[in-house]
Amino acid sequence: MENYTLKINGESHQVTAEEDMPLLWALRDLLGMKGTKFGCGQALCGACTVLVGGEAMRSCSLPVSAVGDQEVVTIEGLSAKGDHPLQSAWIEHVVPQCGYCQSGQIMNAAALLQRNPNPSDQEIESVMAGNLCRCGTYNRIKEAIKTASSKL
Amino acid sequence: MRPTFPFFKPKEETDSSKIFKPSRRDFLKLSALASGGVFLGISFQCSGPKGEDVIFAPNAYLSIDKDNLITIIAHRSEMGTGIRTSLPMIIADELGADWSKVKIVQADGDEDKYGDQNTDGSYSVRMFYEPMRKAGATARHMLLMAASQKWKVAMDECYAENGMVHHPGSEKSINFGELISDVQKMEIPRSEDVILKPFGDYKLIGKDIPIYDVKDIATGKAVFGADVDLDNMKIAVVSRSPVVGGKVISVNDSAALAVNGVEKIVKIEGAGLPAGLDKPLEGIAVIATNTWAAIKGRNALEIEWDLGENQGYDSVAQLKDMLESTKESGKVRRERGEIEEAVKSTSRTIERTYELPYYAHATIEPPAAVAHFTNGKCEVWAPTQHPQWARGAVASALGIEVADVTMHVTLLGGGFGRKSKPDFVVEAAILSKEMGSPVRVQWTREDDLHHDFYHALSAQRIKASLDGSKNLVAWNHHTVFPAIGATSNPAEVHPSDGELGLGCVDFPYDVPNIRIETHESKAHTRIGWLRSVSNIHHSYAINCMMDEVAEARGVDPINHALELLGEDRNLSFKEELDGDFSNYGESIEEYPWETGRMKAVIQRVAQEAGWGQNLGGNKAMGFACQKSFLTYVACIVVVEKGGDGKIKVSDVHYAVDCGIAVNTDRIRSQFEGGAQFAHGLATSSAITFKNGKVEQHNFDSYQIARMPEAPKRIHVYIVDSMEKPTGVGEPPVPPYAPALANAVYKLTGKRQYKLPFKI
Numbered sequence: 001m002e003n004y005t006l007k008i009n010g011e012s013h014q015v016t017a018e019e020d021m022p023l024l025w026a027l028r029d030l031l032g033m034k035g036t037k038f039g040c041g042q043a044l045c046g047a048c049t050v051l052v053g054g055e056a057m058r059s060c061s062l063p064v065s066a067v068g069d070q071e072v073v074t075i076e077g078l079s080a081k082g083d084h085p086l087q088s089a090w091i092e093h094v095v096p097q098c099g100y101c102q103s104g105q106i107m108n109a110a111a112l113l114q115r116n117p118n119p120s121d122q123e124i125e126s127v128m129a130g131n132l133c134r135c136g137t138y139n140r141i142k143e144a145i146k147t148a149s150s151k152l
Numbered sequence: 153m154r155p156t157f158p159f160f161k162p163k164e165e166t167d168s169s170k171i172f173k174p175s176r177r178d179f180l181k182l183s184a185l186a187s188g189g190v191f192l193g194i195s196f197q198c199s200g201p202k203g204e205d206v207i208f209a210p211n212a213y214l215s216i217d218k219d220n221l222i223t224i225i226a227h228r229s230e231m232g233t234g235i236r237t238s239l240p241m242i243i244a245d246e247l248g249a250d251w252s253k254v255k256i257v258q259a260d261g262d263e264d265k266y267g268d269q270n271t272d273g274s275y276s277v278r279m280f281y282e283p284m285r286k287a288g289a290t291a292r293h294m295l296l297m298a299a300s301q302k303w304k305v306a307m308d309e310c311y312a313e314n315g316m317v318h319h320p321g322s323e324k325s326i327n328f329g330e331l332i333s334d335v336q337k338m339e340i341p342r343s344e345d346v347i348l349k350p351f352g353d354y355k356l357i358g359k360d361i362p363i364y365d366v367k368d369i370a371t372g373k374a375v376f377g378a379d380v381d382l383d384n385m386k387i388a389v390v391s392r393s394p395v396v397g398g399k400v401i402s403v404n405d406s407a408a409l410a411v412n413g414v415e416k417i418v419k420i421e422g423a424g425l426p427a428g429l430d431k432p433l434e435g436i437a438v439i440a441t442n443t444w445a446a447i448k449g450r451n452a453l454e455i456e457w458d459l460g461e462n463q464g465y466d467s468v469a470q471l472k473d474m475l476e477s478t479k480e481s482g483k484v485r486r487e488r489g490e491i492e493e494a495v496k497s498t499s500r501t502i503e504r505t506y507e508l509p510y511y512a513h514a515t516i517e518p519p520a521a522v523a524h525f526t527n528g529k530c531e532v533w534a535p536t537q538h539p540q541w542a543r544g545a546v547a548s549a550l551g552i553e554v555a556d557v558t559m560h561v562t563l564l565g566g567g568f569g570r571k572s573k574p575d576f577v578v579e580a581a582i583l584s585k586e587m588g589s590p591v592r593v594q595w596t597r598e599d600d601l602h603h604d605f606y607h608a609l610s611a612q613r614i615k616a617s618l619d620g621s622k623n624l625v626a627w628n629h630h631t632v633f634p635a636i637g638a639t640s641n642p643a644e645v646h647p648s649d650g651e652l653g654l655g656c657v658d659f660p661y662d663v664p665n666i667r668i669e670t671h672e673s674k675a676h677t678r679i680g681w682l683r684s685v686s687n688i689h690h691s692y693a694i695n696c697m698m699d700e701v702a703e704a705r706g707v708d709p710i711n712h713a714l715e716l717l718g719e720d721r722n723l724s725f726k727e728e729l730d731g732d733f734s735n736y737g738e739s740i741e742e743y744p745w746e747t748g749r750m751k752a753v754i755q756r757v758a759q760e761a762g763w764g765q766n767l768g769g770n771k772a773m774g775f776a777c778q779k780s781f782l783t784y785v786a787c788i789v790v791v792e793k794g795g796d797g798k799i800k801v802s803d804v805h806y807a808v809d810c811g812i813a814v815n816t817d818r819i820r821s822q823f824e825g826g827a828q829f830a831h832g833l834a835t836s837s838a839i840t841f842k843n844g845k846v847e848q849h850n851f852d853s854y855q856i857a858r859m860p861e862a863p864k865r866i867h868v869y870i871v872d873s874m875e876k877p878t879g880v881g882e883p884p885v886p887p888y889a890p891a892l893a894n895a896v897y898k899l900t901g902k903r904q905y906k907l908p909f910k911i
Contacts, residue, residue, distance in 0.1 A: 001412060018412055021444045029387070029442040034379040035372020037565070039516045040597040041447070044851035047516055075372030082371035090370040094362045094817060097825055098232030099369035100376055100517040100565025125860040132851060134516050134566045135232045136828025137821070138859045139866060 004064055008033070009077025019065035023057075024048045026064045027074060035075035035103050039132070046131030049104035049111075050074045056111035058130075075103040078110060085151045086110055089144035097135035105131045109145045117152045119145070208332045210294060210340055212265045213287045214243055220315050220329030222249045227259040227266035228276045229537045230365070231567030232825070233881045234818030235276045237364045239284050242814065245356040246288025246349055248312030249328075256364050261539025261559035270538045272572050272681070273736065274781035274879025277814055281877045289346045297341075298334035299326055351812075351874065360817035365563065376565045377535030378520035382590040385522065386415060388583045389446035389594055391453050392435035392603050395844035396677045397425035397460035399434050407452035408438050413445025417453075418586045420579060425460065427678050428640050430545040432575045433603055437583050443594050459844060465676040467510065467841040471609050474673050475505055478613035478630035482669030483646055486657045488728045489665035494626045498617035501626075502700055506614075506693040507906045509838035511607040511682055512848070514856055517565020518600040519576035523583070524590040529556040534577045535564035542574035546581040557581075568829075569681040573605050601854050602846045605680025606839055608633040610689040614697045617665075622705040624716065626665040631656055633689065638675035645672040647686070649731035655690030655778060655886060657733065658725055660745060661698075661716035666728070677841065683829060684882040687780045688889070692907065695776035695890030699897070709775045709894065710758045720748030736782050743876070749784045749809050750777060753871060757786040757807035760869050771802070774895025776887040782878040784809040784871075787887035789863075791895040791911070799899065799911045801831065801863035801892065806884060808868065811875035819880050820868040826884020827866050832856040834889035835908050 006013045006026065015030045022041075027033045027050070036059055039047030043058035050059045053070035078084045086106050089095075096102045105128070112119055112127045119127070124145050133141070209215035213225045224243050230236035240256050243249075259266050268279065292312045299317035300307040303324050310319045318325045351358070368374040393399070405417040422434025438449035495501065521534035523546070530550055536542045536559070543559040550557075564571055580593040595603075610633035617626035635651060637644040647656075647670050657668055682688070702712035722744035725733045735743060754777055758764070763773060770793045777786040790803040804827045813819055836855035840847045848854040893904040896911055 018444065021442075025442055025444040028378075029444070032381060034375070034381070037376070037517070038378065038443075038594075039518070040851050042597070042850050042852070045516060045597075078371075082367060087367075087370040091362070091366050094366055094821070096232075096363065096366060096369040097234070097821060098230075098515075098517070098564060098566045099365060099374050100515075100563075102369050103372045106370065128859045130858075132516060132856060132858065134514060134568070134829065134856060136825030136831075136857065136862070138828060138857075138862045139824060139864070140821075142859070 002065065004067070006064070006067055006072060007069060008072045009074060015064065017064050019063060021064050022060050023050070023062045023064050023067055023072070024059040027059065033074055033076055037100055037103055039101065045101070046108055047101045047104040049107040049131065051107060051111055054111070054114060056108045075107060078106065084110070085148040086113070086144065089147040092147060093140045093144040095137050095140040095144050097137055101131065101133045105133065105141055109141070109148070112145070113149060113152060118149055208291070208335050210291045211287045213284070214247070214291055216291070216328050216332060218329045218332050220327045221255060222247070222253065222315065222328070223255045223257055225259045225266070226256050227269050229269070229271035229539065229561055229564055229567065231271065231537060231564035231571065233822060234363050234815055235271065237361060238277060238815040238818055239280055240364070241356045241361050242281060242284035243288035245354050246285045247292050248314070250315040251356055253315065258561050261543045261561065263540045269540050270572070271567070272537055272569065274783070274881040274883065275736070276879065277877050278782065278879055281812070281814065285348050286343065286346060289348050290341060293341050293346050294335045294338055295328055295331050297338065298331040302326070302334060357814055358812070358816065361815050362817070375562050376517055377522070377533065377562045378517065378592065378594060380522040380533040380562060380592070382522065382524060385590040385592055386439045386441065386587055387443045387446045387592050387594055388437045388439045388579070389443070389450040389596065390420060390435040390437045390579060390599070391450050391455060392433040392599065393422060393457055393459070394602065395459040395462045395465070396427050396433065397462050399424065399458045399460065400436060401456040401458050403436055404454040405436070407454070408449040411440070411445055411449040411452060413441045414449040415439055415441065416587060418583055420582055426640050426642055429605065429680070430541065430574050430578070432579045432582070437579070439583060439587055439591065446594065447596065462676045462844040465841050465844040467609060470673070470676065471507055471611060474611040474632045474671065475507060477632055477671040478505065478611055482630055482671040484667060484669050485652055485730050486666060486668040486725065486728050487730070491626050491628060491665040491667045494665040495617050497619065498625060499620045500704065501615050501617040502704060503613065503615045504697055504700065505905060506612040506689070506696065508610045508689045508692060509840065509907060510609045511833055511837055512601050512604045512839050512854060513566070513568045513570035513682055514600065514854060515566030515568060515570055518595040518597055519571065520592060520594050521577045521580040522590060522592045523580035525550065525581060525585040528552060530581050530584070531558045531560070532577060532581060533560045533562055534580070535562050535571055536574065536577055537564065537567045537572040538574065541572070542577040545574040545578050549578045550581055550585060568683040570604060573680060597850050601839070601848050601850065605639070605678045607682035607688065608679045612689065612693040614693055616697055616701045618704060624663050624701055624705070627659065627661070627663045629656065629659065629668045629694070630671065631668070631690065632671035632673050633686070634673045634675040634679050636679050636681060639679050642674065645674060646670045650734045651686045652731070653734040654686035655694065655780060656686065657729055658745065658779070659694060660723055660747060660750065660779070662718040663716065676844070684780055684885040687778060687882070687886040688833065691776065691778040691886035692890050695778065695887060696893055696903070699774070699894040700903070708764070710754060710763055713754055713777060714751050717747040717751050720746070720751070722746055738782065743782050745779065750779060753777065753784045753786040753807040753809050756869055756871065757788050757805050760807065760867065761788040761790070761805040763788060772895050772898035774891045774893065774898060776891035776894060778883070778886040780883045780886050783880060783883040785883045785887055787891040789888065789891040789895045791892070791899050793899060799896065800861065802865065804863045804866045804888070806866070806868045807871065808880065808883065809871040809873055810878045810880050810883070811873050812877040813870050813873070814877055816870060819870055822880045823868040823884040824866045827863050827888050828857045830885045830888035831863055831892070833907065834892050835911055838908055
């Protein structure tokens with residue numbers, strides 16, 4: 001077991017964990033931050049997506065020991081009041097159905113818009129290809145990303 | 153508790169009259185729902201010390217407090233259909249509540265109090281539209297009466313809106329909350345004295361109403377099964393028999409116990425064979441302080457299994473045998489005319505076979521549940537579609553009374569039928585009892601794909617015969633697939649009447665000679681129900697075949713379907729069936745099969761999609777229609793070949809007649825999502841077994857639709873209707889795959905007889 005100091009959503013958090021514990025379980029089990037979801041454990045579905053050093057990362061496959069001093073942003077820290085342009089657009093388009101994959105979708109989209117505030121349809125599709133939604137909300141996700149993009 | 157098909161429950165079992173008889177016992181139970189000691193009264197004798205704390209609750213679904221806070225109970229499970237919004241908004245609309253201020257509270261599993269809570273079979277709105285209206289209207293009636301007595305005006309001069317009662321003549325208004333002490337003295341009106349609002353007065357029903365949880369979801373606050381956290385909670389991950397029916401011979405758990413954080417290894421006694429629908433599989437649970445330790449511990453287990461009689465099972469071989477069997481005569485399930493005579497004089501018979509694989513539900517939230525067993529009682533939090541069944545199954549597994557199990561329902565991260573089954577909930581309960589602390593059982597994706605209750609694999613053969621004038625005169629449909637019932641009863645080797653009623657024996661076309669036959673097959677795994685159930689394979693085969701028949705006749709497929717549906721009339725299949733016609737649990741008299749309504753959705757979708765227009769060489773349209781779960785759906789899929797030669801679905805057009813449309817936005821969203829769900833079934837998903845074990849392990853080998861290949865635009869046309877409302881969760885799925893296949897044929901000239909097919 002090792003001690004790690006994680007910078008999450010602008011705050012420092014101490015965790016004691018095995019070095020191979022994925023960031024996902026440190027967030028969920030050790031820190032009680034349940035907004036980041038477990039879907040596949042193999043970086044195949046995107047439900048666990050968080051920002052690490054500004055990049056979208058699959059937290060289920062990122063060992064806590066590899067995070068270092070990079071800033072981690074989870075759905076809980078995307079905006080103080082839940083009014084990030086993506087969150088507002090998600091609400092405006094009533095994107096979610098069951099909602100389980102949506103934290104990961106929003107975080108992946110956040111990384112996309114940080115890199116490219118005005119993505120084309122094709123770029124959205126290709127960047128979001130790794131985020132699965134079994135309910136099939138893809139078209140509303142795309143529309144919401146475009147709405148958010150127009151407000152950046 | 154009900155062990156088998158959820159959607160064939162006779163309606164009388166949900167007796168709305170009992171829902172509206174509040175009792176002292178209900179009051180006591182309801183009060184447990186209130187937080188912070190708030191007094192939640194349902195009986196009108198139950199006032200607070202000075203009357204000021206009283207809450208008006210004329211039935212189990214609704215309460216209003218003195219501060220005008222309206223709380224509505226959502227008693228059906230939310231798995232993405234929007235039902236947690238759509239039923240409460242019916243109550244709120246009838247009541248005249250301020251919807252923006254309504255609080256929704258999820259009910260625990262309690263059939264006595266809430267009636268049926270089995271969220272399955274697309275029947276929540278169908279079954280509860282009227283009771284919910286009554287629930288709201290009863291409260292409104294009492295509030296109007298109280299206000300009119302207070303103001304000494306006629307009750308029918310008052311109306312309720314935005315949480316207030318108004319009397320326009322005197323310009324008086326009063327909050328519902330201020331009437332609470334008055335209504336508590338009143339008798340609940342007789343049901344027949346309560347007048348429902350005319351449809352035109354609704355402000356929520358028939359409109360686009362956003363889901364209640366949208367902000368919580370967008371901010372990560374929504375609570376799903378695995379998000380429940382209790383003090384001293386342990387996490388369990390289970391190694392289950394890789395073959396259904398397998399038993400543990402021996403375990404070496406020393407490596408697992410050596411994993412930091414692992415605390416205990418517990419054997420879960422499995423049902424063996426038959427596996428049943430409500431029991432866990434045999435397995436070894438690793439219980440740890442965190443999920444990662446439990447996963448590592450589970451991976452370190454060395455288990456010797458007696459894999460049992462399914463260890464040689466090969467699904468490819470079974471499907472081949474099933475298909476072969478359809479060449480022979482089977483058990484006749486529907487007979488019309490004299491098919492043997494008729495085919496003698498036909499000029500052409502088209503004979504085609506259709507093969508569909510097993511499908512897994514693959515909810516993005518894998519099964520997970522939390523249980524806390526203490527002092528002979530068990531409190532459970534679970535993402536369950538069927539809280540009552542789960543409650544009963546937990547009680548039975550623990551050997552305690554049902555009343556000693558409290559079943560809290562979280563949000564479900566997808567359901568599609570998987571989370572009807574309580575096996576994972578039972579696991580959590582057993583392990584909590586063994587551990588003496590709260591336990592969350594967490595399934596991994598591999599667990600989910602390996603140990604599902606799968607949609608059955610199927611083989612079908614259809615022979616369609618034309619006479620010399622190219623009329624379709626004979627339809628002979630063979631279908632074979634392991635029955636859901638076989639999971640509990642191996643003697644059930646033919647599809648049940650209920651499964652055949654899902655798109656097979658309810659073949660609606662006016663063909664003079666019809667024979668529908670089934671063949672024997674066995675269940676070698678756990679068979680369950682997946683969104684639209686047997687409609688998936690039946691609709692695929694029938695709609696693909698109809699497209700071929702239309703082509704052979706030289707008739708446009710839309711005109712062909714309209715012609716064969718015939719005159720507007722009500723169909724009854726009973727007299728031609730060897731068995732019962734389930735009609736989704738409703739009487740055929742009350743919910744007839746109306747050819748006119750099907751024709752109307754076909755005409756609507758053709759018109760909206762521009763069917764028949766010249767699309768050029770790189771685009772094509774395909775058509776299919778399917779009534780399922782009492783909802784009429786017609787679908788046109790438009791495929792397009794891109795510059796790179798790849799075929800994509802550019803547009804999907806759905807026309808739907810689901811009777812009264814309650815929440816139009818959620819109807820559209822179900823169709824949007826249903827198309828994506830079905831796109832995966834059609835083009836990429838399949839479960840196969842080799843040596844009794846599932847060959848797919850995660851989303852690399854079990855593919856579902858992803859955004860780049862997902863249908864681009866999905867248009868939903870909702871028919872204006874005042875017919876009784878019917879469900880929309882499942883009906884989008886059945887017509888999509890055949891409409892896609894028919895479109896692909898138009899574009900490429902290649903028919904698709906096996907799912908999934910690559911496009």
